[in-house]
Amino acid sequence: MDSLSEPIAENVDPLRALTLDTLRRRTSMKWLAYPEDVLPLWVAELDVPLAEPIIQAVTDAVRLGDTGYAAGTEYATALADFAAKRWGWHSLAVERTAIVPDVMQGVVEMLKLVTGPGDRVVVNSPVYPPFYMFLKNMDRQVVEAPLGADHRIDLDVLADTFRTATAACGRVAYLLCSPHNPTGTVHTEAELAAVARLSAEHGVRVVADEIHAPLAPPDRYVPYLSVPGTADGLSLMSASKGWNLAGLKAALAIAGPAAAEELAALPEEVSHGPSHVGVIAHTAALREGVGWLDALLAGLAANRRLLADLLAEHLPAVRYTPAESTYLAWLDCRDLGLGDRPAAYFLDRAKVALTCGVDFGTGGAGHARLNLGTHPDIVTDAIRRMAASL
Numbered sequence: 001m002d003s004l005s006e007p008i009a010e011n012v013d014p015l016r017a018l019t020l021d022t023l024r025r026r027t028s029m030k031w032l033a034y035p036e037d038v039l040p041l042w043v044a045e046l047d048v049p050l051a052e053p054i055i056q057a058v059t060d061a062v063r064l065g066d067t068g069y070a071a072g073t074e075y076a077t078a079l080a081d082f083a084a085k086r087w088g089w090h091s092l093a094v095e096r097t098a099i100v101p102d103v104m105q106g107v108v109e110m111l112k113l114v115t116g117p118g119d120r121v122v123v124n125s126p127v128y129p130p131f132y133m134f135l136k137n138m139d140r141q142v143v144e145a146p147l148g149a150d151h152r153i154d155l156d157v158l159a160d161t162f163r164t165a166t167a168a169c170g171r172v173a174y175l176l177c178s179p180h181n182p183t184g185t186v187h188t189e190a191e192l193a194a195v196a197r198l199s200a201e202h203g204v205r206v207v208a209d210e211i212h213a214p215l216a217p218p219d220r221y222v223p224y225l226s227v228p229g230t231a232d233g234l235s236l237m238s239a240s241k242g243w244n245l246a247g248l249k250a251a252l253a254i255a256g257p258a259a260a261e262e263l264a265a266l267p268e269e270v271s272h273g274p275s276h277v278g279v280i281a282h283t284a285a286l287r288e289g290v291g292w293l294d295a296l297l298a299g300l301a302a303n304r305r306l307l308a309d310l311l312a313e314h315l316p317a318v319r320y321t322p323a324e325s326t327y328l329a330w331l332d333c334r335d336l337g338l339g340d341r342p343a344a345y346f347l348d349r350a351k352v353a354l355t356c357g358v359d360f361g362t363g364g365a366g367h368a369r370l371n372l373g374t375h376p377d378i379v380t381d382a383i384r385r386m387a388a389s390l
């Protein structure tokens with residue numbers, strides 16, 4: 001494995017393409033945060049070479065000096081075509097989309113459209129830690145509706161949370177994570193329809209963060225806005241997680257028909273944030289990176305099986321349910337007796353960096369999130385180190 005100059009075939013597992021030595025030459029957050037003796041399996045970056053069509057499109061743009069400001073609807077059109085082919089979702093209307101700098105900025109902007117300062121936003125804990133940070137920073141109150149023990153949305157808890165949150169004054173939104181980070185849960189159509197019903201009943205507006213959607217099995221994924229009853233919903237999508245493009249900033253906000261006017265009121269300055277080269281990269285991913293994505297999904301499925309086997313053999317006290325999507329593994333380490341923050345122990349004693357479960361809110365204590373979007377040898381090394389540290 002490992003030659004930076006050689007393109008990999010689109011049907012070859014990209015997770016097996018790069019050595020640790022090559023990866024350590026990267027200067028992104030994943031690789032800079034910890035010293036060289038630590039295996040970084042924390043932030044959601046993928047240890048893969050980019051899909052060849054993305055490399056080509058970005059290289060061509062840079063050679064041409066096509067590095068000005070983002071414009072046009074190519075990205076949205078590419079997403080609409082991708083969504084139609086992959087998920088059978090044919091009603092993603094390009095005129096009801098807006099380019100935003102990235103998904104979290106998009107989440108902030110969508111929540112500004114449907115709530116005001118001091119208002120409540122419901123989330124399903126444990127959930128992606130920046131949900132808490134960004135909401136706090138924009139002066140929204142986070143209200144938790146914890147997932148059930150099966151990692152699925154507990155609809156009774158959600159209904160109760162909507163009831164209490166709307167009983168106070170102000171507007172209420174629900175920030176849905178679909179698929180769910182950190183558990184990888186793919187919500188079913190029936191669950192999403194129930195979410196839509198409950199939100200309509202309680203006057204709660206839904207903003208769906210669907211950044212991990214390309215990483216779900218195509219026949220299992222249901223886009224939120226494709227579900228009947230979601231006309232006033234808002235969604236964020238991006239090629240960022242699926243194709244490892246976080247550094248090439250660009251995402252799309254999508255409105256259901258009844259939210260179109262609100263989306264049209266998005267302040268113009270928001271469109272100044274996305275990178276034009278990012279838009280080119282994301283468009284190439286959605287148009288020409290599907291073969292590469294399918295090879296990645298096969299590699300991730302293999303890594304989930306590998307992780308389950310490794311844990312059974314070396315760390316049987318850790319509970320792990322392989323997820324249907326994402327490249328994140330949610331490890332229940334409570335039976336190890338390492339306290340609330342097993343990630344701190346494994347960083348210190350095993351030199352493996354995981355994401356601390358406590359940061360995911362209620363339900364996160366005693367858990368850690370492991371990023372398995374990496375070479376299987378690195379997953380193996382990490383679990384062996386963790387087991388040896390106990």
Ligand SMILES: Cc1ncc(COP(=O)(O)O)c(C=O)c1O
Pocket residue numbers: 044101102103104105128177181209211212238240246251
């Ligand atoms: C659920 C979720 N939303 C948003 C993001 C961040 O996306 P962006 O970099 O486009 O803001 C992540 C990154 O891991 C994520 O897991």
